[in-house]
Amino acid sequence: MVRRFTGDRLVIASHNAGKLREIAALVEPFGVACTSAGDLGLAEPEETESTFAGNARIKAHFAARESGLPALSDDSGIEVEALDNAPGVYTADWAETGNGRDFPMAMEKVWRLLEEKAAPEPRRARFVCTLCLAWPDGHDEIFRGQVSGRVVWPMRGEQGFGFDPVFQPDGHAETFGEMDPAQKHAMSHRAEAFRLLVDGCFRG
Numbered sequence: 089m090v091r092r093f094t095g096d097r098l099v100i101a102s103h104n105a106g107k108l109r110e111i112a113a114l115v116e117p118f119g120v121a122c123t124s125a126g127d128l129g130l131a132e133p134e135e136t137e138s139t140f141a142g143n144a145r146i147k148a149h150f151a152a153r154e155s156g157l158p159a160l161s162d163d164s165g166i167e168v169e170a171l172d173n174a175p176g177v178y179t180a181d182w183a184e185t186g187n188g189r190d191f192p193m194a195m196e197k198v199w200r201l202l203e204e205k206a207a208p209e210p211r212r213a214r215f216v217c218t219l220c221l222a223w224p225d226g227h228d229e230i231f232r233g234q235v236s237g238r239v240v241w242p243m244r245g246e247q248g249f250g251f252d253p254v255f256q257p258d259g260h261a262e263t264f265g266e267m268d269p270a271q272k273h274a275m276s277h278r279a280e281a282f283r284l285l286v287d288g289c290f291r292g
């Protein structure tokens with residue numbers, strides 16, 4: 089049995105401004121007030137697992153325990169088929185410079201590796217999003233969404249965040265970086281996982 093969410097306040101267990109924006113827009117229609125882990129001064133736990141679900145659990149349970157409130161985390165990334173699904177769980181790590189994150193550099197690295205392999209077009213990829221809703225008593229629910237498409241180069245568009253400028257979803261001419269937020273929400277990995285969360289926990 090999936091546990092229902094009956095509260096009116098949720099901690100968003102993420103320190104990524106782009107995700108916070110998207111998750112707040114998805115949660116808003118349900119009349120649930122969102123506070124981010126950063127607003128509460130919570131630390132960023134280390135993501136030591138090798139799966140999206142494992143890392144999503146670490147982040148949500150940490151925030152739920154520390155805040156005493158239900159917490160929703162998001163672990164996500166881009167899997168590139170010709171790179172054996174890298175960077176995948178390590179998408180944020182590929183952008184890490186020591187002084188912050190450099191996503192243009194990480195996207196260029198993906199492109200360079202694809203060129204070195206002479207990977208044939210289209211260069212298939214998918215965005216994956218795993219959401220974990222955890223309660224302070226230790227219970228959790230996990231939901232996964234994905235969207236298929238291709239990696240394109242050069243980068244296109246200023247919208248969104250992270251790897252959006254090099255990901256073109258199937259059936260569309262624009263990259264996620266060129267789409268407005270509502271268009272991305274209509275098809276994204278995050279939106280799919282969120283629909284499952286709503287069906288299971290908000291309405292179920």
Ligand SMILES: O=P(O)(O)OP(=O)(O)OP(=O)(O)OC[C@H]1O[C@@H](n2cnc3c(O)ncnc32)[C@H](O)[C@@H]1O
Binds near residue numbers: 215
């Ligand atoms: O862990 P939190 O604090 O939530 O923030 P993070 O940025 O570290 O997030 P992840 O550990 O889940 O790393 C996933 C990375 O994958 C990328 N990513 C995930 N969803 C994306 C999306 O919708 N569009 C573009 N890039 C995305 C983005 O660059 C993220 O930094």
Ligand SMILES: [Mg+2]
Binds near residue numbers: 135180
């Ligand atoms: Mg992270």
